Amino acid sequence: MPMVCAMSDQARTAPSAEAMEALARAALARIPEPFAGHLSDIVLLVEEFADDDTLAAMEMEPYELTGLYHGSPVGEKSAFDGMRLPDRIHLYRQPLLAEWCETGVDLGDLIRHVVVHEVGHHFGLSDDDMHALEDSV
Template sequence: MDEQDPIGFAPSAAALEAIARGTIAKLPARFAEHLGDVLLLIEEVADEETLAELGIEHPLDLTGLYHGQPVGEKSTTESGAEPDRIHLYRRAILEEWIETEVRLDELIAHVVIHEVGHHFGLSDDDMQTLEDQVAEDGPA
């Protein structure tokens, strides 16, 4: 089988990243303009330290995580801080995809928007509104 032919294989980290970046590209400009310095990282699963900090026992129970300080809480006097990061955990996302039978692009969009929401300090209702706006534009 050709490497370019993904039939029979789980989507790669690169495929998940492409969907996630497509979701980010659909965000309204007022959000997108503040995401340029946020790193998007695709990892297989969360590390043990992260899971312990969050009180999560199984690595497949965490699909995404925002590390950083929400936009409204940032200070111009801070220096030396690590960049804000959105982590997507590939195996957990794929497990949820299999269990829920939700379209993969919709699931990734949901996780990305939830983590973007943390970056902006949005409420769950605001995140849902943003997710609905992005969904209206079609698949990522």
């Protein structure tokens, strides 16, 4: 049975992982140059929750982590790195849905915020730089 979020005078059915991925891809597509040119190889994954090892490493509870960047920031990459997994942005569906229900924020805006934040980690940006990037998306 799909999750239903009851907020104020309306109830909303939670979107599927595929629908959330589409929102995340739309957010990625709106990221401006010069950043956009470096995002073609990023793998985007929507999972229900972060795995136990990730949560333990981050010292977080399952519903606290809405997204995570795995990889090396662009400025730290080298041709001498050898074979490595592609950079990945993980979005965690259940924590995102819980925040959506709790805050009433538009889900597309929430996903855009998390995607831009994780893209910021890809570029090694500061929080202030991430906010400026988000304002431009």
